[in-house]
Amino acid sequence: MIRATALVRRADLASGEIVDRIVLDHGDRHRRRMAMRGVGGLAFLLDLAEPAVLDDGDALRLEDGRLVWVEAAPERLLEIRAPSAHALKRLIWHIGNRHVPAEIGEDALWIAHDHVLAAMVEGLGGSATPVERPFRPEAGAYAGGHAHPADHAHGDGPAHGHHHGHHHGHPHG
Template sequence: MIRATRILRREHLSGGEIVDRVVLDSGARHRRRVGMRGEGGMRFLLDLPEAVVLDDGDALVLEDGRLIWVEAAPECLLEIRAASEHALRRLIWHIGNRHIPAEIGADAVWIADDHVLADMIRGLGGTAEPVERPFRPEGGAYSGGQAHSHAHGHGQAHDHGGAHGDGHGPHHHPNADG
């Protein structure tokens, strides 16, 4: 099986033969070594020296130089907003106090869709609307910019850092429950 042994970050991608793509959620984008299958059917082994976060637009470099495009999959999230900057900061504090991976934007925060957390946010005066979009949780204080999370049960997660947000707007999911 052919191996992908390095990553070409999107800002350095300037050519090369893209032969397939993988569409991965935020948890699956934190990898070191795993067998993968592209959307076009190409099977390969991701075999990196250490675990890294793959971001939307990166490419995996196969041993023969061909590339596999990485695409962030849309996920069911809650888009959290508040009436003021101070109120949003307060909500961010409550989310962080629960060790929930979060993507923090200029005027909104996104977390995994969870009705218990949505009720908490609404009870604190914020809005929590279901959306479907790629999730790029923030890196933790000790993550060095790399991240992933492990779910520990309903409404709890353990963050090991995260990829950064890029300001792409949310896309509302018409069939999501709140």
Template structure:
């Protein structure tokens, strides 16, 4: 099976033969090694030296030099808005306390769809409307990332392992 062992970031994709594309949601764009099948049917092994977050517009470089285009799939999200910039900042603080991936824009914040968080946002005076679009969350202070849109999991996992950022959390 042909391998893809290198990621070409979207700002560096200037040419090359694009032979297929893969459409992945946010969770599936954070990978190191897995078998993939492109939309056009090309099967290949993603085999990176380290885990990487694949971003919309990146390309995977196959062993023979051909490229597979990476496309961010639309996902069900909540678009969160507030009446003022200060009110939005407060909502971002509350969302941040939940330790969930969030994409922060100028006038809105996007998170994965969650009816409990939607109710929380509405209870705090914001709006939380379901939308479908690609999700590009922030990398966070503990992510070793190349750019906006990545979410590191190693230093801040909530699976029973200790936190590595100097304070503890109560989770329900």
């Protein structure tokens, strides 16, 4: 079985033949070694030297130099908002106090869908709206490696055009 031995970050992806894509949820984007199958059917072994977070828009380099595109799968989340910046900070503190993975944006917070936390947020004056979108939680202070802030900016480089929230035009079959 062919191996994927290198992770190429989106910012470093200048060229290469993209031969397939993998669509992974948040939990499956934290890997080192795992058998995988692309959407187009390409079977390969992810075999990185150390665990890594595979971010939306990154690619895995196969031993023969070809690339497999990484796409973040939409997940069922809660989008949490508050009437003021201070109120949002309070909600972030309460959610963080429960050690729940969270993606923090400029004026919203996203967590995995949880009816108990939704009720808590609403009880504290915020809103918790169910949404479906890729989940990119904070890596954590002790996670090391690659952090990927929620309000990151991606420049569209020469490799491909890319915008969050829609399908990529990469190979399917």
